[in-house]
Amino acid sequence: MVANGVSDSVNGPQASCSPLSLENINPKVVQAQYAVRGEIVIRAKELEDKLHDGEKLPFDKVLYCNIGNPQQLGQHPVTFYRQVLALCDYPELMDNAQAQNIFPSDVIARAKKYLAAIPGGTGAYSDSRGAMVLRQDIAKGIEERDGYPCDPDNLFLTDGASQGVHSMMRLLLRNEKDCILTPIPQYPLYSATLTLYGGELLPYYLHEETGWSLDINELREQTYKARSEGKSVRGLVVINPGNPTGQILSYENQVDVVKFCKEEGIALLADEVYQANIYRPDKAFTSFKKVLCDLKEKEVTLASMMSISKGFYGECGRRGGYTELVNLDPKVLAEVYKLASINLCSNVNGQICMALVMNPPKEGDPSYKLYAEERNELLASLKRRAVKLHKTLSALQGVTCTEPEGALYAMPHIRLPQGAIEAAKKVGKAPDFFYCMQLLEETGIVTVPGSGFKQEEGTYHFRTTFLIPEPETDEVAERLVKFHNSFLAKYGEPEQ
Amino acid sequence: MVANGVSDSVNGPQASCSPLSLENINPKVVQAQYAVRGEIVIRAKELEDKLHDGEKLPFDKVLYCNIGNPQQLGQHPVTFYRQVLALCDYPELMDNAQAQNIFPSDVIARAKKYLAAIPGGTGAYSDSRGAMVLRQDIAKGIEERDGYPCDPDNLFLTDGASQGVHSMMRLLLRNEKDCILTPIPQYPLYSATLTLYGGELLPYYLHEETGWSLDINELREQTYKARSEGKSVRGLVVINPGNPTGQILSYENQVDVVKFCKEEGIALLADEVYQANIYRPDKAFTSFKKVLCDLKEKEVTLASMMSISKGFYGECGRRGGYTELVNLDPKVLAEVYKLASINLCSNVNGQICMALVMNPPKEGDPSYKLYAEERNELLASLKRRAVKLHKTLSALQGVTCTEPEGALYAMPHIRLPQGAIEAAKKVGKAPDFFYCMQLLEETGIVTVPGSGFKQEEGTYHFRTTFLIPEPETDEVAERLVKFHNSFLAKYGEPEQ
Numbered sequence: 001m002v003a004n005g006v007s008d009s010v011n012g013p014q015a016s017c018s019p020l021s022l023e024n025i026n027p028k029v030v031q032a033q034y035a036v037r038g039e040i041v042i043r044a045k046e047l048e049d050k051l052h053d054g055e056k057l058p059f060d061k062v063l064y065c066n067i068g069n070p071q072q073l074g075q076h077p078v079t080f081y082r083q084v085l086a087l088c089d090y091p092e093l094m095d096n097a098q099a100q101n102i103f104p105s106d107v108i109a110r111a112k113k114y115l116a117a118i119p120g121g122t123g124a125y126s127d128s129r130g131a132m133v134l135r136q137d138i139a140k141g142i143e144e145r146d147g148y149p150c151d152p153d154n155l156f157l158t159d160g161a162s163q164g165v166h167s168m169m170r171l172l173l174r175n176e177k178d179c180i181l182t183p184i185p186q187y188p189l190y191s192a193t194l195t196l197y198g199g200e201l202l203p204y205y206l207h208e209e210t211g212w213s214l215d216i217n218e219l220r221e222q223t224y225k226a227r228s229e230g231k232s233v234r235g236l237v238v239i240n241p242g243n244p245t246g247q248i249l250s251y252e253n254q255v256d257v258v259k260f261c262k263e264e265g266i267a268l269l270a271d272e273v274y275q276a277n278i279y280r281p282d283k284a285f286t287s288f289k290k291v292l293c294d295l296k297e298k299e300v301t302l303a304s305m306m307s308i309s310k311g312f313y314g315e316c317g318r319r320g321g322y323t324e325l326v327n328l329d330p331k332v333l334a335e336v337y338k339l340a341s342i343n344l345c346s347n348v349n350g351q352i353c354m355a356l357v358m359n360p361p362k363e364g365d366p367s368y369k370l371y372a373e374e375r376n377e378l379l380a381s382l383k384r385r386a387v388k389l390h391k392t393l394s395a396l397q398g399v400t401c402t403e404p405e406g407a408l409y410a411m412p413h414i415r416l417p418q419g420a421i422e423a424a425k426k427v428g429k430a431p432d433f434f435y436c437m438q439l440l441e442e443t444g445i446v447t448v449p450g451s452g453f454k455q456e457e458g459t460y461h462f463r464t465t466f467l468i469p470e471p472e473t474d475e476v477a478e479r480l481v482k483f484h485n486s487f488l489a490k491y492g493e494p495e496q
Numbered sequence: 497m498v499a500n501g502v503s504d505s506v507n508g509p510q511a512s513c514s515p516l517s518l519e520n521i522n523p524k525v526v527q528a529q530y531a532v533r534g535e536i537v538i539r540a541k542e543l544e545d546k547l548h549d550g551e552k553l554p555f556d557k558v559l560y561c562n563i564g565n566p567q568q569l570g571q572h573p574v575t576f577y578r579q580v581l582a583l584c585d586y587p588e589l590m591d592n593a594q595a596q597n598i599f600p601s602d603v604i605a606r607a608k609k610y611l612a613a614i615p616g617g618t619g620a621y622s623d624s625r626g627a628m629v630l631r632q633d634i635a636k637g638i639e640e641r642d643g644y645p646c647d648p649d650n651l652f653l654t655d656g657a658s659q660g661v662h663s664m665m666r667l668l669l670r671n672e673k674d675c676i677l678t679p680i681p682q683y684p685l686y687s688a689t690l691t692l693y694g695g696e697l698l699p700y701y702l703h704e705e706t707g708w709s710l711d712i713n714e715l716r717e718q719t720y721k722a723r724s725e726g727k728s729v730r731g732l733v734v735i736n737p738g739n740p741t742g743q744i745l746s747y748e749n750q751v752d753v754v755k756f757c758k759e760e761g762i763a764l765l766a767d768e769v770y771q772a773n774i775y776r777p778d779k780a781f782t783s784f785k786k787v788l789c790d791l792k793e794k795e796v797t798l799a800s801m802m803s804i805s806k807g808f809y810g811e812c813g814r815r816g817g818y819t820e821l822v823n824l825d826p827k828v829l830a831e832v833y834k835l836a837s838i839n840l841c842s843n844v845n846g847q848i849c850m851a852l853v854m855n856p857p858k859e860g861d862p863s864y865k866l867y868a869e870e871r872n873e874l875l876a877s878l879k880r881r882a883v884k885l886h887k888t889l890s891a892l893q894g895v896t897c898t899e900p901e902g903a904l905y906a907m908p909h910i911r912l913p914q915g916a917i918e919a920a921k922k923v924g925k926a927p928d929f930f931y932c933m934q935l936l937e938e939t940g941i942v943t944v945p946g947s948g949f950k951q952e953e954g955t956y957h958f959r960t961t962f963l964i965p966e967p968e969t970d971e972v973a974e975r976l977v978k979f980h981n982s983f984l985a986k987y988g989e990p991e992q
């Protein structure tokens with residue numbers, strides 16, 4: 001290995017590569033947008049740093065309502081999960097006499113069960129689909145939820161549900177003529193991955209005036225229109241409960257969605273990560289897997305995606321999730337397995353947490369009482385905060401807000417004064433971005449403008465979580481009202 | 497939300513989508529190959545199930561030597577890491593008087609430091625690049641390693657190094673004319689991601705006869721040839737220490753690589769995940785970051801990738817890693833940040849472990865003694881096993897094997913009898929695949945055929961880890977020798 005050949009280069013053709021720049025990297029990367037963590041969040045971090053350095057701002061704390069990240073805002077984790085996880089990462093604790101006084105026996109039993117069945121525990125690559133014992137526990141939870149069997153070999157554990165969406169987009173999209181029907185407003189992971197994988201977002205609008213309802217006719221119209229333009233509709237994304245919109249689909253609506261997919265030969269991508277976040281006593285979550293089984297449907301391919309990041313548990317940083325694939329050709333299933341293998345496996349700690357979420361302590365187990373208390377209080381608190389936020393937003397001048405039935409967000413519709421719309425245009429920003437940025441600058445509240453989710457032309461919204469801790473909600477509501485009123489005072493009355 | 501519109505469908509155009517099949521999914525997915533977890537591993541799992549069901553096979557245990565996954569084979573994790581991780585996942589332990597007797601004070605201090613600086617701890621999404629306090633600790637480790645500054649904002653924490661490779665491929669590859677110079681033999685993540693992201697693998701051959709050396713002239717020749725065909729060379733992958741080949745680059749060779757990248761305007765992708773696996777006292781690992789800094793090089797873009805899965809620690813299942821980006825246009829860096837944001841963040845447990853790997857206990861810390869003992873024994877054992885395996889392989893008839901200087905693998909060159917080559921062709925398999933599959937069936941030893949890594953035309957190899965626990969190595973060596981001899985007895989003498 002000598003330092004040879006360097007002088008030869010002068011004889012070679014000129015280098016065809018310039019230093020990497022926005023002009024010569026993959027243009028799809030440049031085009032992709034992800035508003036949940038965009039310019040407003042970057043500005044929020046700057047403001048947080050200023051506060052940290054002692055600078056005086058109109059607020060003393062930045063409040064991240066842009067993202068469903070409850071533990072960042074102080075939510076306490078579910079004790080049972082964390083106890084099992086700690087034992088799995090440091091099994092010596094189980095052999096320690098003192099530790100046995102700290103951990104309930106079912107926690108120890110669960111950790112022992114998992115460690116016995118996962119060679120190498122949390123420190124070893126598992127099967128690329130996830131460790132079998134964990135997929136079995138998740139399958140059991142799915143069976144209890146739906147009343148139908150679940151094959152663990154149809155489950156793929158992922159680093160959060162986002163990875164499942166990436167895999168499905170990679171699988172389905174072949175070229176720029178391939179489209180995915182996507183709700184508008186949508187969670188921007190879908191628009192971002194559609195851009196990255198080179199497909200087209202085929203929009204269907206949720207109808208705000210009827211509680212963000214999904215109209216099957218519109219799915220059909222968009223599909224036929226796309227086909228008449230030579231495009232191929234490869235999949236339909238349904239987010240239920242809705243993100244950013246918070247609605248829960250009716251069973252009848254879900255049946256129609258499945259029938260539509262069957263008639264049109266379209267794969268159904270069901271984003272069901274908010275399945276544990278239901279706030280209306282008259283509404284219930286039904287999985288698309290159950291609907292398929294009820295209908296004895298054997299043709300419609302379903303990818304049902306779930307996450308440990310949402311629900312009442314909110315274990316976002318752990319990055320756990322699963323995709324259940326139903327009615328998929330075994331040869332294609334083998335390709336999904338191969339795709340998973342290229343990434344080796346998802347993180348085992350997150351895999352374990354996903355199994356704990358789907359198979360929690362049962363009545364009679366030593367951990368059950370505390371688990372149930374924590375779960376009930378977290379869900380009740382989320383509901384109280386949803387109601388309060390909805391009330392605050394609805395009372396703002398020029399604002400209407402659909403009541404959140406599920407998920408973690410409110411999506412108020414804001415009528416902006418003409419003066420604000422013009423001021424926004426002057427600085428080259430969307431009007432709702434302009435509103436949200438001023439909201440941040442004056443109150444420290446971080447939200448996501450509706451334009452980040454896409455929305456009906458000429459309407460403006462923003463999305464906010466209802467995850468601010470309860471003791472602070474009154475004060476935050478006051479700040480919001482005060483800001484809104486001063487915004488209107490500055491830019492004029494909103495037009496109706 | 498009424499069940500409307502279903503009957504309209506008969507009026508619409510015919511569904512243009514058939515059920516998903518190998519024929520209509522993304523062909524790049526079908527084309528991508530990943531031999532480390534391919535057909536042989538699937539067969540190994542079947543055999544393992546048979547053993548589990550009590551079936552009699554020529555062996556009583558499947559030995560996974562196909563993948564660097566030491567804890568799966570019984571390697572004990574580093575205690576310090578696991579103690580900090582357990583406390584971070586279940587912080588209540590720290591307040592427990594009994595637990596304070598279990599954990600050394602520096603473990604508690606480290607967990608407290610991280611939890612204080614990460615809002616929401618392991619349960620919250622962090623900054624998409626990784627939590628700042630962890631990036632700072634990693635930067636400190638890099639500075640100590642190289643003697644040059646490291647900016648935490650150039651670090652991106654990833655779910656294993658694989659995710660970093662995905663990001664770089666996504667960033668660099670625009671169309672099928674874009675190539676990445678890749679060593680042959682290579683780690684198949686590179687060929688797989690090149691296929692998935694639609695670029696071309698531009699091969700440069702490592703020279704086995706000179707210890708798998710890297711020849712700069714060949715890089716240059718391949719580059720000029722590709723350019724003359726209208727292709728664009730976007731990056732150069734260097735794996736150091738080598739995988740699957742185990743060689744360590746000389747400093748002079750590294751300097752030449754950097755000069756080549758500069759002259760040709762090519763980004764350098766340095767896979768340095770085996771930097772802690774060095775077995776020759778006369779060899780040392782030097783990072784490409786240090787080489788760049790030594791040369792005061794400000795133009796060559798470098799992505800240096802690191803992982804918690806390798807080294808002596810082998811925390812594979814945790815999925816932690818980082819990419820350090822050097823000399824990258826800040827606007828492009830912002831795009832990498834945006835890409836990371838679309839996936840929210842890597843798992844925080846893996847992030848913490850990456851920080852612990854790069855910033856371990858120091859002399860004088862309460863945990864230092866045990867940490868140093870564990871590290872030294874693990875590295876010494878790896879070295880003993882490397883030496884023994886190399887000796888066993890070199891003694892086989894028709895086999896030569898370059899001594900592994902680093903990493904976790906041996907890559908013996910096997911001369912196969914003509915009879916075996918023909919028998920393989922008859923069943924439509926590569927000859928080394930044929931050998932490895934028989935090795936599995938008769939001994940339970942799982943290896944990866946050289947064809948999975950690509951290799952010089954007409955040569956045959958396989959890759960095996962040297963991770964079998966020491967008490968079993970003699971027996972495994974015996975099985976291997978016995979198999980090899982019976983294979984030759986069956987198919988004839990190898991031709992030289």
